[in-house]
Structure formats: C-alpha cells, structure tokens
Amino acid sequence: MASADEPVVNIQQLQKVFRVGFWGRRVTAVDGLSLDVQRGEVFGFLGPNGAGKTTTIKMLMGLIYPSGGTATLLGRPVADPSAKAKVGFLPESPYFYDYLTSQEFLRFYGHLFGLLGSALDKRIDELLDLVGMTHARDLQLRKFSKGMLQRVGIAQALINNPDLVILDEPMSGLDPIGRKEVRDLILRLKETGKTVMFSSHILHDAELLCDRVAMIMKGRLVACGQVSELINHGTTQEVEMVVDRLSPKGIEEVRPLATKMVLHGERVMAVLASQRQVDEALDVLRAHKAKLVSLIPHKASLEDLFIREAKGVQQATEVHA
Amino acid sequence: MKVLSIAVNTFRENLRDKLLYNLLIFALLMIGSSLIFMRLTLGEFHRLILDIGLGSINFFGVLIAIFVGIGLVSKEIEKKTIYTIVSKPVARFQFLLGKYMGLSLTLLINTAIMAAGLLAVLHCQDVPVHAVLFKALGTIVLEFMIITAVALLFSTFSSATLSAIFTLAIYVIGHLTPDLKAFGQKMEGLGRTVLEGMYYILPNLERFNLKGHVTHQLDVPVGDLLMIAAYGMAYTAFLLMLASVIFQRRDFR
Structure with a gap:
C-alpha cells in the first residue's frame, strides 16, 4: 500500500x-x-x-x-x-456482457473482488443509485443506450470502493x-x-x-x-477593448498600442497585448472623452x-x- | 472464488446462447429418430438405437465444445469484454480456468439431458441398460473435456474461424492416431519418426470411444476405465497449462 x-x-x-x-x-x-x-x-x-x-x-x-x-x-x-x-477502471467505449442485467453485472464484478452477501447487495444498491440506474437494475445491458452503459460501466469501476x-x-x-x-x-x-x-x-x-x-x-x-x-x-494575456465615439486623432494614438484594430462605424475594437498598453490606451480614451464599451481579457485555454x-x-x- | 464466478458467468452466457438450444434440440431429434430407423431394420434394433444415440451425443457434444469453445476467449478479446476482467485482481490463468470450467459444466448438463433422451428411448423399447453404457457416457464427457481444452488453446492465439478449423482437424486426426501409428510402422526413417511423434503428441481420442463395447455389451474393466480417465485428465491439464502460458504473454490491443 x-x-x-x-x-x-x-x-x-x-x-x-x-x-x-x-x-x-x-x-x-x-x-x-x-x-x-x-x-x-x-x-x-x-x-x-x-x-x-x-x-x-x-x-x-x-x-x-x-x-x-x-x-x-x-x-x-x-x-x-x-x-x-x-483500483477501479473504465475502459474506452466499454463493452460488457450484454446478456446480464445491471444487477447481475455488478454482482459478477463484485465477486471478482471477493465481495459477497449482504455487503455486496448494499454496495450494488448504492452504486445503482449513485449513477442513477436503479430503475434499470433488472434490464439486460443489451437494451441500454450508450449513456446508460457508460454509467453502469462507472458503477463497475467503483464496486470495490x-x-x-x-x-x-x-x-x-x-x-x-x-x-x-x-x-x-x-x-x-x-x-x-x-x-x-x-x-x-x-x-x-x-x-x-x-x-x-x-x-x-x-x-x-x-x-x-x-x-x-x-x-x-x-x-501573453491579451485584452480586447471596445470603444465608441473615439475621435480620428484618438484612433491614430491607439493604433500603435494595439496588435490588432478593427473600425466599424464609430465603434473601434482594439486588441492590446500587455497591461502597460491597456493603461496607455485608457489614458487616450479619457483625453478624447471616448466611451469605453467593454474591456475583456482573452483567457488562454x-x-x-x-x-x-x-x-x-x-x-x-x-x-x- | 474468482474462478468460480467466471465459470458461473460463462455457464450463464452459454445458457443464454441460442446455438446451444438448437444443437440440443437436433441431438434429441437424432436420438428420437432411431425409433424410425429401427423400423427399417431386421432385428438388432437395440444396437441401432444405442449406436445412433451415443453417436448423436458424441457428435453434438463435440459441435458444442468446438463452436462454443472457440469463442470462449477470442470473443472476449474481439468484444473487449476481457478488459474489465484482466484489469481486476484476477490472474490470467484464473480467467482461462473459469471459462473452461463454465463450458465444461454446460457440456456436462447437455450430456445429461441427451443421455436422459437416450435412456427414455431405450426404456420405451424395453432395451436392457447395462453399466457399460454409463461408462461410455463418462468417456464421451472426457473427450469433450479434451476438445474444449483444444478449442480454448487455439482461441488464446488465433481467430474464432481458424480455431474452429484447427480444433476440428485435431478432432478428426485424434480419432485416426492408431492408424497413424500403424502407417508409421510400415515406413522407415524420418517418416516413421514424424508419424510416431504425432501419435504420441496428438490426443488419442479413440481411447474414449466405447460405443463398440456398448453395442456388443462388453464390459470395460475398472482398471482400464481409470487409465482412460487419467489419460484424459492429464492431457486436458497439459492443454490448459499450454493455453495459460500463451495467454499470459498476450497483449490485448
């Protein structure tokens, strides 16, 4: 251990x-x-x-x-x-003995771990409840959907606690x-x-x-x-800034700060690559009395x-x- | 306990397999058909019933042993159901032994049902039943044990189709081994060595054929019977060990 x-x-x-x-x-x-x-x-x-x-x-x-x-x-x-x-294990796209009911299926795997009697019965009830399959306990696995099979597969992976x-x-x-x-x-x-x-x-x-x-x-x-x-x-943590009513002079001042800039009517979208550039761009907005619509960090995933x-x-x- | 659970599960799988029932019904029909055939013969109809009856039990039992036996392991690998067994604290030989015992139990019960059918026909025709009939049934079961082990051995490393062909070949050759030996004795050099080697390596399935004794009502001494049983069990154990060694080395991709 x-x-x-x-x-x-x-x-x-x-x-x-x-x-x-x-x-x-x-x-x-x-x-x-x-x-x-x-x-x-x-x-x-x-x-x-x-x-x-x-x-x-x-x-x-x-x-x-x-x-x-x-x-x-x-x-x-x-x-x-x-x-x-x-250890509990669920294989990829699991295939099980489809002639068994979920209850028989879990009992079989329980026996492989040496579980018996009322302790096993209790464990089977708990697991069917945990995976939301109590209603299908007497149904053969061949009648299960993929989602149901996955759930009963997880239950078998947990039979030995x-x-x-x-x-x-x-x-x-x-x-x-x-x-x-x-x-x-x-x-x-x-x-x-x-x-x-x-x-x-x-x-x-x-x-x-x-x-x-x-x-x-x-x-x-x-x-x-x-x-x-x-x-x-x-x-680098990029920030997307959207601004309305920025004057042409203001746009020219923001342009060198942005890695990407898109103009759409009186709306400007600029992508800023660092906190320093964000601060400088905000200073420009204040100076030109533009309206800040949004300032969204691009979260890396x-x-x-x-x-x-x-x-x-x-x-x-x-x-x- | 683990072996027993796998055996019970295999037995349950067999019980829910339609193939088994089809073969069993055919076997019972064949045994029953001896009642029709006996009307076509003059005298000796006792022998005919016994011959057809034991022949049917043997033939259909071997078919079950081969066609269910070859799927014992290869189907588990193809369907990937083996993943959830081998990933439990179960040694691979325990899995094999459980599968083997499960099918053996199925065959034993099948043979009992077919034997009951034969006994019913014999009873209907007032044919006296001698102890040698039960001895012959016992050796038939021993033959099934060997054929199942052969099917299991092949299914640990080849596909279901190839396993069926190999097992069927072993079954046929197994009944011809005395001829192999006799043929070998008429040869010289390498041919003789090869044929004699085959005689000793391949199972001598004719040892389990007591149909002649039953139809001629010749008893088989207990000593001979014990020798046949010891041979059958030793050969089965050897095949199972060989299957375990091969199965132990396999990757389940």
Missing part, C-alpha cells in the same frame, strides 16, 4: 513498441513516458487521438506489457494482480447532459477522497475538472502541471496550449524528417 505522500500512480520511462504488419515494422506508441499522480487529485491525461493515452492506461491495467520502463499503482508494480485490488479510479475517455460519445453527469460524478469522487485519473481529448472537460494535467503527443510527454500554470506559461504543443511536435517531426 502506498504511503500518504507516495504517488498513487508512478510511471518511469515507460515505453511500448508494437510490431505491425507482415514484416513486423516497429511502431513506438509510448516513448519514455514519466509522470506521477498524487493522492486525492483529479488528473487529466490529455492528448490527440493516437497519442498513446489508451496504450499507457492499458499498460497500467495489465492489459498490455511495457517494452521498457516501470509503473506502479498504489505502490505496487502493475504486473502484480493484487495492485488492482483498490477503490482508492484510485482510472477512466479512459469517460466522456467520449456522450451527449452534453451525459458529459455533465460524468463530470459531476468525478467531482463527487474527488470529494470522497478518491484519486481520479482520466484520459480525454475533450479539453474543456479537463479544464473544468483537473487539478493537474499531463499532455502527451506521439507517445511523449510534452507538458505536465497545474492547468493554470500550463496555460499561462509562455503566453488548454486548447491554446494543445494547439501550440501540437504545432511544436509537428515542426520537430518535420525538422527530424
């Missing part, structure tokens, strides 16, 4: 090389990945499709074997089946209501002290939920840290970081080629 300050997930120089095609061509899916997930945090594992997220998660869950490096879950090597005793929950693309394919429900569920898990690691390429969700994120591209870690730290790193990093990786690949 991991001590309180020991990382819940520890990945060191993890590597996976697949052999594909008739000639066994080597394809590196994960390339020297190292990261930690700390106890109690919601950790986003981000990257575009094909970046190596699912491969990494499969290595953590013992579904595929690493070609190199090490990984531990709750202090135990991933190759040890007992490492998963306090895990300390660590790993969710692979939990929001993919869900409608906005379904996504919100999964987000709320992740936050509820965090409130109960659980560590949640989830992979996603939907950055908005990660931005709303995560304490920290790691971003991988082409199997390599390109960024890791707190969301606010990452999105502000290396970016994970998406900006994502695109920036993707461009970086693309350029590096081109230079290398």
